[in-house]
Amino acid sequence: MAQHVVPPKIYFAVFTALIVLTATTTAISFLDLGPWNTVVALGIAFVKATLVALFFMHVKYSPPLTRIVVAGGLFWLAILLALTLSDFLTRGWVPILR
Amino acid sequence: MEQQRDASSLGMWVFLVTEILFFGGLFLAYTVYRSEYARAFAEASRHLDITLGTFNTAVLIVSSLTMALAVFSAATGRRRALLVFLIATMVLGGVFLGVKAVEYGHKFHDHLVPGPHFRFPGPYARQAEIFYSLYFAMTGLHAAHMIIGIGILTVLVLQARKGRYGPAYYTPVEVSGLYWHFVDIVWIFLFPLLYLIGRHIH
Numbered sequence: 001m002a003q004h005v006v007p008p009k010i011y012f013a014v015f016t017a018l019i020v021l022t023a024t025t026t027a028i029s030f031l032d033l034g035p036w037n038t039v040v041a042l043g044i045a046f047v048k049a050t051l052v053a054l055f056f057m058h059v060k061y062s063p064p065l066t067r068i069v070v071a072g073g074l075f076w077l078a079i080l081l082a083l084t085l086s087d088f089l090t091r092g093w094v095p096i097l098r
Numbered sequence: 099m100e101q102q103r104d105a106s107s108l109g110m111w112v113f114l115v116t117e118i119l120f121f122g123g124l125f126l127a128y129t130v131y132r133s134e135y136a137r138a139f140a141e142a143s144r145h146l147d148i149t150l151g152t153f154n155t156a157v158l159i160v161s162s163l164t165m166a167l168a169v170f171s172a173a174t175g176r177r178r179a180l181l182v183f184l185i186a187t188m189v190l191g192g193v194f195l196g197v198k199a200v201e202y203g204h205k206f207h208d209h210l211v212p213g214p215h216f217r218f219p220g221p222y223a224r225q226a227e228i229f230y231s232l233y234f235a236m237t238g239l240h241a242a243h244m245i246i247g248i249g250i251l252t253v254l255v256l257q258a259r260k261g262r263y264g265p266a267y268y269t270p271v272e273v274s275g276l277y278w279h280f281v282d283i284v285w286i287f288l289f290p291l292l293y294l295i296g297r298h299i300h
Contacts (some may be wrong), residue, residue, distance in 0.1 A: 005173045006166075015163040019156060026152045029294035037298055041290035049283045056166045056279045058107075066108050073115030077122045081129070088130045 004061040014055045021048050103269055110273045114280050121284055124239065128232050128291060138225030140296030142218070145210060146233075147201060151293040154197050155285065161190035162282045169275045172258075172268035180258050180271070187278065188251045191244050198241055205230070236288055243281045250274045 025044040033040065054060040059070055132139045168183035170176075209217040210230050218226040254274055257263065263271055 005170060008167060008170055011163060011166045011170070015159065018159045018162075022152065022155050022159065025290060025294060026148065029148070029290075029297050032298040034298070038295045041295045042287075045287050045290050048286045052162060052279050052283050052286070056162050056282075057276055062107065063104050066104070066111055069108060069111045069115060073111075073118045076115070077118050080119065080122050081126055084126055085129065085133075089133060 004058075006055065006058065006061065010055055014051050017051060018048055099266075103272070106269045106273055107276065110276045114276065117280060121236075121239070124232070124236050125287065125291070128236065131228050131232065135222070135225040135228065136299055138222035139229045140299035141220065141222055142210075142226035142229035142233075143292060143296035145205075145208065146293050147204065148293050148297075150197055150201055151289055154194050155289045157190050157194045157197070158282045158285050161187050161194070162279050164190065165275050165278045169268070169271050172263045172271040173265055175265045177258065177261060177264070180263060181255065184251055184255050184258060184271075188248055188255070191248045191251070195241060195244055195248075198237065202234075205234075233292055236292070240281065240284050240288060243284070247274075247278050247281055250277065 021044050025041055028040055028044075029037065031037075053070070059067060062070075164183045164186040168180055168187060171179035171183055205211050209215050212227045212231045212234065216227050216230070217223070251274065254263075254271060257270065
């Protein structure tokens with residue numbers, strides 16, 4: 001939070017991790033891992049986004065109310081994705097509905 | 099004062115939550131169409147330039163670092179460093195948009211822009227057109243956010259030059275930083291989804 005000044009050392013460590021992860025995800029995209037390509041790429045993106053939110057955006061140092069709002073936003077996003085995809089991704093499962 | 103600062107950050111986060119859902123709709127549309135037209139989306143995505151994409155991802159990460167260092171400089175009263183980091187962030191944002199413009203130029207040249215001149219070899223032309231519609235909608239909306247971010251940074255630079263920000267008051271720098279990092283996070287997801295994950299689906 002504002003009164004908690006994050007030392008640059010932490011910023012540089014997070015920055016290094018983000019660059020390494022970017023190089024990793026691009027390198028891995030050249031390997032054929034089948035469906036795991038998507039899983040690994042999104043997993044790395046998720047780790048990178050979490051690092052940015054926790055440290056660059058100070059969520060780690062924020063009061064509980066801010067953290068609840070962040071978690072709430074992600075929860076609504078999860079509802080948006082999960083409910084819609086529970087329709088679209090399962091349409092082939094019951095042949096009669098096609 | 100502390101409560102005021104917390105309230106400002108909270109307010110920005112509430113706005114960013116609406117932004118998460120705004121972009122979330124596009125990510126959802128992308129996921130639905132990709133699950134339906136996996137092969138076409140993979141073929142279409144191979145026409146994107148992975149080198150430029152990776153370069154731009156790195157540029158945005160560096161700009162997030164300079165933005166974070168700008169917030170640190172403001173909070174610790176380093177006024178010169180604050181100006182340098184704010185301007186560096188703006189320049190890096192400009193580099194990102196410049197590379198994006200070059201990429202858009204390639205797409206126009208290769209007839210990959212949806213519309214009457216869209217051309218795509220093979221049987222998946224119409225479905226590839228959907229991929230490129232989503233590509234331009236998502237990266238275009240992201241670029242619009244970058245342009246707004248650079249506008250915000252311009253105001254910050256002008257105010258910082260007048261010495262408006264210091265350890266006692268730097269809320270605008272902190273809150274603009276949240277926005278800038280959020281736009282970076284959007285790209286962190288756009289990059290693998292558009293550029294990377296279709297490379298081995300045939």
